[in-house]
Amino acid sequence: MKATGGELGWLTWPLDQGDKTLNGSQLYTYSVCNVGEREQDNWLRTTFIQRRPSASRVFVELKFIVRDCNSFDGTSLTCKETFNLFTSESDADVGTTFRKGQFKKVDTIAPDEITSKNEMHINTETRVVENLSRKGFYLAFQDIGACIALLSVRVYYKTCSATVQSLASFPETVAGSENQALREVSGQCVENADSEELPRIYCTVDGEWVVPVGQCQCKPGYEEVNDSCQECQAGFFKSAASADKCEPCPANTQRLESRALFCPCMEGFYRAPADPLSGPCSGLPSAPKDLVATTSAGKLLLSWSPPEDNGGRTDITYSIECQCCDGSVCQSCSEKIRYDPANVGLTDTKVSVSDLDAHINYTFTVEAHSGVSLFINQITTMRLVERTSSSLSLSWDVSPRPRVQSSPIRYELTYRKKVRHTLLEKNFVQISDLVPGTAYLFRVQALSSDSSPGGSSMEEQFETLNEGTEQKPQGKNCMCFDINFQMGFCIFLSRKRNSHTRQGPEDTYFSSSEQLKPLKTYVDPHTYEDPNTAIMKFATEIHPSHVTKEKVIGAGEFGEVYRGILKVPGRKEAAVAIKTLKPGYMEKQRQDFLSEASIMGQFTHQNIIRLEGVVTKFKHAMIVTEYMENGALDRYLRDHDGEFPSFQLVGMMRGISAGMKYLSDMSYVHRDLAARNILVNNNLECKVSDFGLSRVLEDEPEGTYTTSGGKIPIRWTAPEAIAYRKFTSASDVWSFGIVMWEVMAFGERPYWDMSNHEVMKAINEAFRLPAPMDCPSAVYQLMLQCWLQDRAKRPRFGDIVNLLDKLLRSPDSLKTIADFDPRVSIRLPSTSGSDGSPFRSVSEWLESIKMSQYSENFSCAGVVTMDQVLQMKNEDIKNIGVRLPGHLKRIAYSILGLKDQTSTLSVFAV
Incomplete structure (x- = not known):
C-alpha cells in the first residue's frame, strides 16, 4: 500500500462507506470511525490475490491504528476497539461480486496499544492463513463499530532459498504448513560431484534448511572450491572421490595435465609395492663402493662402502653372488659355501665367507638393493577389449623394466566369485562364466620370479552386459613385444559383492540374492x-x-x-x-x-x-x-533430554542405519554398536565409530561378559552372539534395536540397573525392553523386529533404512504412540529411595528420576515436602518452570507412580 500512489481497487461494503486517504506522506490508508452508530457492519475486501501452487500457508501482516473509545463522549455502548480478518478462496477473480457468507473468519484483531487524543500508536499484527488449495484468495476486514485506520497490509509466504550445501544444489522451496513441519527436498550433486545416496534436505516452516542427508563429494581428479568441484590443476592429483583437496605431485613423478588421478613415476624412478600412489617415486641405488677381500683364520672377509646414491630410500640391503671361473668358463659356486650372516638381505656392509676350496678362482659380486630393486614392470594401462553378458576380455600395458633378465613374462590372474588363481603367459585375458549386468573391479599386479609382488595398476571397473545384449569388439589393442627376462604378473579381479570371510555359506542371513549386489568388500587387516x-x-x-x-x-x-x-x-x-x-x-x-x-x-x-x-x-x-563437536550420542541425548521431537530422533536413527547398511554391504560386522559409539556433529549428523577389535568395551567391570573368545557388551549383544559367539550383520541389527531404544529414551541405560546375568536370563525368557515414553508405535515395532530370537527373521539394514525413510516422508505415521507403563518403561521408583526407605526430601526424589536440575524450581515454588509433591497437578508442574514436554511427563508419571502404592512392579512382571 505504501508503494501505491493511486487507487488500490479494493471493494468497500456498504459501497462508498469508509474513507480512502492519501496524506502528505504518500501513505495510502483506509479508515472508518462510525463509533456513535449502532449495528455497524462495514467490510473492506482486497482484490484477487493469486497463489503459487505450493504456497498453502500465507502470512498477513497488518499495520493499523485504533482510537481509544474513552476519547469519545457518550459512545461507550456502541464503540469497539477490535476488527475481524476474513478470507475466501476462489479459482477466478469474481470482480465486485461480494457475499459475506463466502468468507471464513481467520481471527479477531485487537491492538496492543490504542491511540488517544494526544498520542498516536501504530500496531503491527501478523496472522497465518492455512490450508489454501485454490488458485487464489481474497482478504476481507470487518468493522463492527471501531474507529480504525488500516495503514498497511503485507501478504507473503516463506521459502527456503535456493542453496548449495555439501556440494548438492537444492531449489527454492516453499515452506510447509504446521502439519508438515519439515518438507523433504531432493537435490542434485553439483557438476563433477557424486553421492552414494540421493542428497536430501528438509525445509522448516520458518524457511530454514535443516538435516542434510547424503553428502556429495568431488569425483577423482576434482576438488571442492566455493561450493563447486574444480579439476585438479596441472601438477596436482586426487585419486578418489572425497572431500580432500588435490595434492601436488610428489618427487620424481610426472606432472600430468589437469584432472590427474595419480602422478606416474618419471622414467628411471619407481614405487615399491607398499609405497602409496600418493607418495614420491624412488630411483635405483648405485653400486656399492670399495669392495675389499681379506683372509683371516681360513675365512674370506668381504667388506665394502655404501652406494653414493641410495635412490632416495633408506631400505638399502645387499646380496652376494659367487662364481667359480676356470679359464673362460664360469659357473655358480658350490652350495656348500657358507656366508655369515647370509648372502642376501644384508643390512651391514660386510660378510664372512667360509668352506672355500683351495686353488679355485672365485669371483664375488656385491649388489645393492632397495624396495624398488625387485620392481617388475609397472602396469600402466588396463583396457576393456570386448565384453558379453558372461565374459570380459581385457588387455594391459607395462612400463620398461630397469634390468633385463632372461625368461618370458608370466601373468597370474586372480578374481573373486570363488577365488581363482591362473598363471598366464601374456598381457591379455578373457574371463568367462561371469554374471550378466555385474560390475567387476580389476587390478593388475606384477610378480617377480620368486612370486614377490611388484608394481600394480590403478583399480579399474568394467561391467558385463545385461543378458540378451551383445557388443561388438572395440578393437584388440594388444601390445606385442619380445621380452627375454623372467617375471610374473597377477591380475586381482574382485567382484563387487557381499562376501565375508567371517561367515560361511551356511549362514542363511547372507544367502539371499541381495548379497550378489556388486560392492567393495572389507579386508580384515589381521590377515x-x-x-x-x-x-x-x-x-x-x-x-x-x-x-x-x-x-x-x-x-x-x-x-x-x-x-x-x-x-x-x-x-x-x-x-x-x-x-x-x-x-x-x-x-x-x-x-x-x-x-x-x-x-x-x-x-x-x-x-x-x-x-x-x-x-x-x-x-x-x-x-x-x-572432529565431531557434540561427542558421543548417549551423553548428548542425556544432556538434551526431552528437547527433540520424534521426527528428529528418527532422523538420527536413519543416519545410523545408513552407516550400518554401508558396513553390512562391505561385509563388515561391527560387534559393538551402541549409542556410546555413535558420534554427533554440529549438524546433528550421527556417525558410526569405534572400530577397534581388541579393546575394553566399557569402563565398568559389569559392562562386559567374558567368554573364552573375549569380552562382550551384554546389554547390546544378540543372544546367539553371547551364547555361541556368532557375530553377523544380524547380530548388529539386534544391537541397532538397542540403539533405537537409547535414542528414544534420551540416553537411558538399557535394562537400567539390572545385572548382566539378570539381562541374559530375562532375554532368554522372552523379555524385551518396553517402549520408551512418547515412542511412536511404528518405531517400537521396528525395535521388536530387530530383537527377534531367530536372527534370520530380523530385518536387514537396507530394510531398516527404507522403513525409516518412509516414516520420515510421512510424519503423521509418528503420531500414534506405543503403549507406555511409566513404572516399567522409565524404571520410576515407588515411594521409596534406593535403600527402601521413603524419600527424605524433594531433591532426593528428583535425583532418583534424573530431574535434579529442577530442585531449585520446586524450592522457589514452596514445594519442599513429598506430601506437597503428591498434591501437584500437571498445571502446577508447568507453573514452576518445567516446560520441556519430556521432562513434564517424566515428573508427572513419577508422581502418578508415587501415588500408586503397588508401583513396585518388577520388570519381569510386564
Missing part, C-alpha cells in the same frame, strides 16, 4: 602377516608437524584423545580428533591400536567417522579422525 602393510595400504601417513593438539577431550584404552588441528600443506585447516598411544606400550598394543585405522581407512560414507590419517613413523603413534 596380513605384517600389520604395518595394512596400515600403509589403507591409511594415509601424516607428518606429526602437521598435527597440533589443543585440548584433552577423553581417554581410551590406549591413551588420551585430543581435539586438535590438522594443517597439511595445500589443504584447508581442519578440526580433528587425535587418538594417542600412551608411552611404554608393547608392540602388540601398538598393532592393536593401529588396527582400528586399518579398518576405518577402508570406509567412505557420510555416516561413518572419517579417518584423516595416521602417524606411525615417529615415536608417538597417533590416529587422526574428523
Whole structure:
C-alpha cells in the first residue's frame, strides 16, 4: 500500500462507506470511525490475490491504528476497539461480486496499544492463513463499530532459498504448513560431484534448511572450491572421490595435465609395492663402493662402502653372488659355501665367507638393493577389449623394466566369485562364466620370479552386459613385444559383492540374492602377516608437524584423545580428533591400536567417522579422525533430554542405519554398536565409530561378559552372539534395536540397573525392553523386529533404512504412540529411595528420576515436602518452570507412580 500512489481497487461494503486517504506522506490508508452508530457492519475486501501452487500457508501482516473509545463522549455502548480478518478462496477473480457468507473468519484483531487524543500508536499484527488449495484468495476486514485506520497490509509466504550445501544444489522451496513441519527436498550433486545416496534436505516452516542427508563429494581428479568441484590443476592429483583437496605431485613423478588421478613415476624412478600412489617415486641405488677381500683364520672377509646414491630410500640391503671361473668358463659356486650372516638381505656392509676350496678362482659380486630393486614392470594401462553378458576380455600395458633378465613374462590372474588363481603367459585375458549386468573391479599386479609382488595398476571397473545384449569388439589393442627376462604378473579381479570371510555359506542371513549386489568388500587387516602393510595400504601417513593438539577431550584404552588441528600443506585447516598411544606400550598394543585405522581407512560414507590419517613413523603413534563437536550420542541425548521431537530422533536413527547398511554391504560386522559409539556433529549428523577389535568395551567391570573368545557388551549383544559367539550383520541389527531404544529414551541405560546375568536370563525368557515414553508405535515395532530370537527373521539394514525413510516422508505415521507403563518403561521408583526407605526430601526424589536440575524450581515454588509433591497437578508442574514436554511427563508419571502404592512392579512382571 505504501508503494501505491493511486487507487488500490479494493471493494468497500456498504459501497462508498469508509474513507480512502492519501496524506502528505504518500501513505495510502483506509479508515472508518462510525463509533456513535449502532449495528455497524462495514467490510473492506482486497482484490484477487493469486497463489503459487505450493504456497498453502500465507502470512498477513497488518499495520493499523485504533482510537481509544474513552476519547469519545457518550459512545461507550456502541464503540469497539477490535476488527475481524476474513478470507475466501476462489479459482477466478469474481470482480465486485461480494457475499459475506463466502468468507471464513481467520481471527479477531485487537491492538496492543490504542491511540488517544494526544498520542498516536501504530500496531503491527501478523496472522497465518492455512490450508489454501485454490488458485487464489481474497482478504476481507470487518468493522463492527471501531474507529480504525488500516495503514498497511503485507501478504507473503516463506521459502527456503535456493542453496548449495555439501556440494548438492537444492531449489527454492516453499515452506510447509504446521502439519508438515519439515518438507523433504531432493537435490542434485553439483557438476563433477557424486553421492552414494540421493542428497536430501528438509525445509522448516520458518524457511530454514535443516538435516542434510547424503553428502556429495568431488569425483577423482576434482576438488571442492566455493561450493563447486574444480579439476585438479596441472601438477596436482586426487585419486578418489572425497572431500580432500588435490595434492601436488610428489618427487620424481610426472606432472600430468589437469584432472590427474595419480602422478606416474618419471622414467628411471619407481614405487615399491607398499609405497602409496600418493607418495614420491624412488630411483635405483648405485653400486656399492670399495669392495675389499681379506683372509683371516681360513675365512674370506668381504667388506665394502655404501652406494653414493641410495635412490632416495633408506631400505638399502645387499646380496652376494659367487662364481667359480676356470679359464673362460664360469659357473655358480658350490652350495656348500657358507656366508655369515647370509648372502642376501644384508643390512651391514660386510660378510664372512667360509668352506672355500683351495686353488679355485672365485669371483664375488656385491649388489645393492632397495624396495624398488625387485620392481617388475609397472602396469600402466588396463583396457576393456570386448565384453558379453558372461565374459570380459581385457588387455594391459607395462612400463620398461630397469634390468633385463632372461625368461618370458608370466601373468597370474586372480578374481573373486570363488577365488581363482591362473598363471598366464601374456598381457591379455578373457574371463568367462561371469554374471550378466555385474560390475567387476580389476587390478593388475606384477610378480617377480620368486612370486614377490611388484608394481600394480590403478583399480579399474568394467561391467558385463545385461543378458540378451551383445557388443561388438572395440578393437584388440594388444601390445606385442619380445621380452627375454623372467617375471610374473597377477591380475586381482574382485567382484563387487557381499562376501565375508567371517561367515560361511551356511549362514542363511547372507544367502539371499541381495548379497550378489556388486560392492567393495572389507579386508580384515589381521590377515596380513605384517600389520604395518595394512596400515600403509589403507591409511594415509601424516607428518606429526602437521598435527597440533589443543585440548584433552577423553581417554581410551590406549591413551588420551585430543581435539586438535590438522594443517597439511595445500589443504584447508581442519578440526580433528587425535587418538594417542600412551608411552611404554608393547608392540602388540601398538598393532592393536593401529588396527582400528586399518579398518576405518577402508570406509567412505557420510555416516561413518572419517579417518584423516595416521602417524606411525615417529615415536608417538597417533590416529587422526574428523572432529565431531557434540561427542558421543548417549551423553548428548542425556544432556538434551526431552528437547527433540520424534521426527528428529528418527532422523538420527536413519543416519545410523545408513552407516550400518554401508558396513553390512562391505561385509563388515561391527560387534559393538551402541549409542556410546555413535558420534554427533554440529549438524546433528550421527556417525558410526569405534572400530577397534581388541579393546575394553566399557569402563565398568559389569559392562562386559567374558567368554573364552573375549569380552562382550551384554546389554547390546544378540543372544546367539553371547551364547555361541556368532557375530553377523544380524547380530548388529539386534544391537541397532538397542540403539533405537537409547535414542528414544534420551540416553537411558538399557535394562537400567539390572545385572548382566539378570539381562541374559530375562532375554532368554522372552523379555524385551518396553517402549520408551512418547515412542511412536511404528518405531517400537521396528525395535521388536530387530530383537527377534531367530536372527534370520530380523530385518536387514537396507530394510531398516527404507522403513525409516518412509516414516520420515510421512510424519503423521509418528503420531500414534506405543503403549507406555511409566513404572516399567522409565524404571520410576515407588515411594521409596534406593535403600527402601521413603524419600527424605524433594531433591532426593528428583535425583532418583534424573530431574535434579529442577530442585531449585520446586524450592522457589514452596514445594519442599513429598506430601506437597503428591498434591501437584500437571498445571502446577508447568507453573514452576518445567516446560520441556519430556521432562513434564517424566515428573508427572513419577508422581502418578508415587501415588500408586503397588508401583513396585518388577520388570519381569510386564
